[in-house]
Every structure is written in structure tokens, then in C-alpha cells.
Amino acid sequence: MKKENSTNSINSQYLLNTCDFNYVLQLISGRWKSQIIFSIAHGNNRFSLIKNDLENISDQVLGRQLKMLEKEGIIEKAEISETIPKGIKYSFTQKADSLIPLLRQLCYWGGQNRLTE
Template sequence: MLSIKPLRDALDIINGKWKLQIIVAIRTGHQRFRDIERSIPGISSKVLAKELKDLEMHLLIKRTVREGPPVAVSYEALPYAATLDPVILSLRDWGVKHREKVMGQEVGA
């Protein structure tokens, strides 16, 4: 039987259009704030900063500050973030199929 509470708990953590994109960006090599921001079209600095704090609070990423000059801040995905891989891949695959169904377009995975 499906239960709503665990689903709600999961959605509370990965809710919104940015969190999974941020995790993917970090896991694919974008580790500095500006690199992450540039890799995600449409995200603002303010929203990115908030989402990074949320992801850090949920133990999905780690923020590291290296004293300078200049001071350098980087982000890395923690091993726990890899537990989202099946979710991310399933959503990606569903998105491809949905786009093809609705728009009749062939889309690369």
C-alpha cells in the first residue's frame, strides 16, 4: 500500500524546480557558486544561496571555505546525494517520454 507521509517527506526535501538541478550540477563538476549558477539557466543568486543552504542542511551537499586570499567557497555532493540517482534518472526518463508524447518530439536522453 502506498503511504502519503514518506512521499511528503521526500518532496519537502527535493521540492521545487531547482534542488535536483543543483545536485546534478554539483555532481557533474560545477563546484563553485558562480559555476553552479551559470550551469542552471534562470536561477538567481539569491535563490541559489537559499537552495544550497537547504541541501546542506539535509546532508546532501557540503560547503567548504578555503581561506585566501582570495577566499574560495566550493560545494561537493555527499555520498547521501547518490541515493537520489534513481529518482533523478527516473524523472529524466519520464520527462523525455512525456515530451515525446505531448509534443511529438524525439528528445535525446
């Protein structure tokens, strides 16, 4: 956990507050966030479906990342009342709808420019 008054923490917060690009990078970076976003984009809108799509992710990490994406306004969750027990489904917000095409472009660029050994 970062110390809030450390130079590193202060500098990170400064960069987030002064550079929109750094905000976007912080939003989509981190372990599994972009993969979770793409999994939902491909129709995996339930915890178990995302978990099956991303085999190596733990339940704890998936739950934490989903909460972070929800807090950032990228996804929202809704109760599915037709199931017993009641389930949760995840969907994109308007904020995410405008982000997805940009992420696809970044993926395309990465595929075109990745160094292979």
C-alpha cells in the first residue's frame, strides 16, 4: 500500500491531475483490467463467464478489479431477478462505450508494432 504523503504518491497524483493521458493509462492499466474490459465486450457479462474466459485470474482479483472498474464508472452491475439465486450481470456505461474503440485501436497498433524474437 502506498503512503499518501510519500514523494512517489504525491508525484503520481500530480501526474493524474495534470495529464489526461495519465488518467486513461491509470484507468486501463493494472493487472487484468483491460482483459476484463475486452471479456465483457465479447459478451461475458457475468462473473463466472469472465472467470472462465480469463483462466488464470483468481476470484479475489477478479472481484477487486470489477469493483475498481465500477468505481471508475466503466462498468455497472445489475441484479438478474429471473435467476435463483439472484445473479449479477455487468454492462458498460456510456463512459466505456466511448473508450472501447480507443482500446481496440491500441490493440491493433500493438499487434502491428510488437517486436518478435
